[in-house]
Amino acid sequence: MTDTSLTSPGTLYGLGIGPGDPELLTLKALRYLQSAPVVAFPAGQANQIGVAQRAIAQWLSPQQVQLPLQFPYVQDQAALQSAWQQAANQVWQYLKQGQDVVFASEGDISFYSTFTYLAQTLHQRHPQSQIRAVPGVCSPLAAAAVLSIPLTIGSQRLAVLPALYSTDQIEEVLAWADVVVLMKVSSVYAEVWPILQRHQLLERSFIVENATRSDQVIYAGLSQHQNLKLPYFSLLIVQVDQAKTL
Ligand SMILES: C[S@@+](CC[C@H](N)C(=O)[O-])C[C@H]1O[C@@H](n2cnc3c(N)ncnc32)[C@H](O)[C@@H]1O
Numbered sequence: 404m405t406d407t408s409l410t411s412p413g414t415l416y417g418l419g420i421g422p423g424d425p426e427l428l429t430l431k432a433l434r435y436l437q438s439a440p441v442v443a444f445p446a447g448q449a450n451q452i453g454v455a456q457r458a459i460a461q462w463l464s465p466q467q468v469q470l471p472l473q474f475p476y477v478q479d480q481a482a483l484q485s486a487w488q489q490a491a492n493q494v495w496q497y498l499k500q501g502q503d504v505v506f507a508s509e510g511d512i513s514f515y516s517t518f519t520y521l522a523q524t525l526h527q528r529h530p531q532s533q534i535r536a537v538p539g540v541c542s543p544l545a546a547a548a549v550l551s552i553p554l555t556i557g558s559q560r561l562a563v564l565p566a567l568y569s570t571d572q573i574e575e576v577l578a579w580a581d582v583v584v585l586m587k588v589s590s591v592y593a594e595v596w597p598i599l600q601r602h603q604l605l606e607r608s609f610i611v612e613n614a615t616r617s618d619q620v621i622y623a624g625l626s627q628h629q630n631l632k633l634p635y636f637s638l639l640i641v642q643v644d645q646a647k648t649l
Pocket of ligand 1: 510541585611612613614
């Protein structure tokens with residue numbers, strides 16, 4: 404039996420593994436991924452393999468422990484807290500034995516990532532934990548690249564809105580931003596489309612589903628696409644001020 408009270412805890416590394424194309428994994432993330440004894444990632448939903456898990460599978464060896472962590476897609480704070488605590492406990496079981504754990508998360512690790520909740524919970528419960536982050540390519544940058552557009556240029560002001568925005572918030576942002584990115588657009592697209600129509604922005608709007616993955620889909624101009632059923636991994640870019648992008 405190991406006396407864990409004498410062992411320095413291992414480090415939790417959050418790895419941003421990019422938007423899906425395995426070649427968009429950074430060399431640094433790859434090095435950590437391949438050298439960690441324990442590799443954690445968000446478990447897939449509904450018995451599907453998770454996006455991060457799929458993207459890293461080819462880089463892992465059978466000797467590495469794979470640790471899927473459950474993060475439910477719900478708004479209920481109590482359920483979320485409980486999931487984060489359970490995930491932090493699972494990670495701590497390895498850290499306390501001096502083993503490093505990497506947590507692979509799609510996109511960038513500090514950009515609307517589950518890793519932040521895991522790291523915060525771990526730090527609260529075990530303040531002696533060492534936590535580090537390795538950045539990755541985030542989805543708006545990947546989407547701009549596959550659309551062959553600059554995300555921003557010159558003095559353009561960029562607004563990024565997460566899922567839980569009200570229609571008022573979108574109106575407000577359209578009034579000042581030159582480029583708007585709507586994350587998690589799948590749940591609000593039906594409400595967003597008429598707003599873009601009212602502002603005559605449909606032809607300056609782009610949607611990218613599953614950017615950089617084999618199932619990527621692009622809609623450049625949305626006038627003909629009022630009723631899209633978008634997957635969770637979709638985002639919308641609006642070039643509000645086209646003059647500045649030309
Ligand atoms: C919880 S956020 C995670 C963001 C991620 N950490 C990043 O750096 O892009 C999930 C949202 O990111 C966007 N997203 C992430 N990856 C994407 C991809 N490959 N293609 C399109 N949208 C993506 C979608 O809007 C999705 O609903």
